[in-house]
Amino acid sequence: METIKLTSLILFLGMASHVMGQGVSTSTDEYECIYEYHVKNTKGSSDATSTILQIGRNAAMFSDYTAFQKDSAIACKAPESDIQKFNTQEMRNDMFFDQSVSQNVPKGKMTVYSVITPNYYSYTETASPINWSFAEEEDTICGYTCQKAMGEYGGRTWTVWYSTEIPVSFGPWKLCGLPGLVLAANDSEGIHQFKAITFRKSNMPMNMKPYANIVKTSREQFIKAKNKFEENPMGNIPTESISEMTIENYEDGGHSALVNGVVLRMRPNGYVPLELK
Template sequence: MKKIVLLITAICLTSETFGQKTSSSSVDEYECIYEYQMKNDKGSSDVTSTILQIGRNSAIFSDYTAFQADSAIACKAPKSEIQKFKTREKRNDLLFDQSVSQNVPKGKLTVYSVITPNYYSYTESANPINWNLSEGIDTICGYTCQKAVGEYGGRTWTVWYSTDIPASFGPWKLCGLPGLVLAAKDSEGIHKFKAITFRKSSTPMNFKPYTNTIKTSREQFVKAKNKFEQNPMGNIPAESISEMTIQKYEDGGHSALVNGVVLRVRPNGYVPLELK
């Protein structure tokens, strides 16, 4: 099991603290960090870290490594530090390569992702799942959670949400409930999200992670993405390649870039979140 180590202390805030903050007249922003676990085709599990940045009326879900790189730039860190984080992002072969802006624009989800050598974006309803509230209580990250079940993208999802955190957001696209979703898994146990940290944010949200995106529909993107990931090296049209670069590192590792975009080959295969 491979893990991306967080460079933070995983300390959960209390629900009382959140309640006090949301009563403030200032614009409060929070962060929820989730461990994302995917059971791969080789029978083992890949684990990485993701983050949900939560504002008063919107949220952004993305890979934690990419978030660190963006935060270093936003905080005007030294160039050496920025480069360190950007290199880590390039070399993360388990990178969660979707960034989902929830309720941006209002009433919509905006998804940014990549099919090398291009970046893509599409929008869909901000509440794509019809949730069925179920009996059951659990405690996650110190918060009492309730259960809900819904279908999306060919998978059935069970989630745990907490009304102690009155934000209708969650990991990836698993949102639209009367409280923050703190854990989720599909019925086959292939994909799992679980909150490990909830804290006050000190970094502004970035609603557009990629520039020059190709706008498409969700249906077209999911079909093309799932096909591409079956054989990333072989599914890039030769005529689309204007430049290919191999960056080598001191430890012997390397990154491949096509037209400046990372070509990420998953070491244990790719299991899509959305089947259709």
């Protein structure tokens, strides 16, 4: 774990900030928090992947860590071989967290980008969609003292641990709107869990609009369509929407399927939605 002096953190967070609009990138992200995301799959075991929250002066971006690595390699003009390596990792990651969430973008809102192969979608909702209740309990995560809060969202009841020592209202996925950074969260059934493993300074650019050719929709329409699609991804793609289907073969015998250039993730251990409704 990388330690950050609390004084410098508070000074930065207290500085005046510019207003960001949708699709605008910050020149630098001052901090980033990496979370391990665990989910109990339909086969009774647990799957895991890494995710990241990039924290700017008045906005944050939550995404899959493999996507962040690829974007970072591109931004740093890394060798093409390195970029291709991260691209392959992203395509082959069955547990890829396919929701990118821009918090407080546009101001007072939250924008979600996701995919139902072969299309990318986006929708907006309030920046603080959860009404939190508070408890007196404390815990320590990543070296920071945390307080407990509970709230309901999307058909699940969440318990989170947030630290006022990091006074920003952001957190993993959509679990935000508290007087400190959310460092851990789990739903009441013990199916989904986020836990911070690293909090550090960063100077990487934050891409606030990660996909091209986005279909705008509502949250309700997207959740209903996404959960139905993931029951049988291959069977639920309308035939008329397929213009091209390709297979990427790898040296170890594995492969990835793409429909119109968009990865089709089959998720061998099943799909367990974060939002039930």
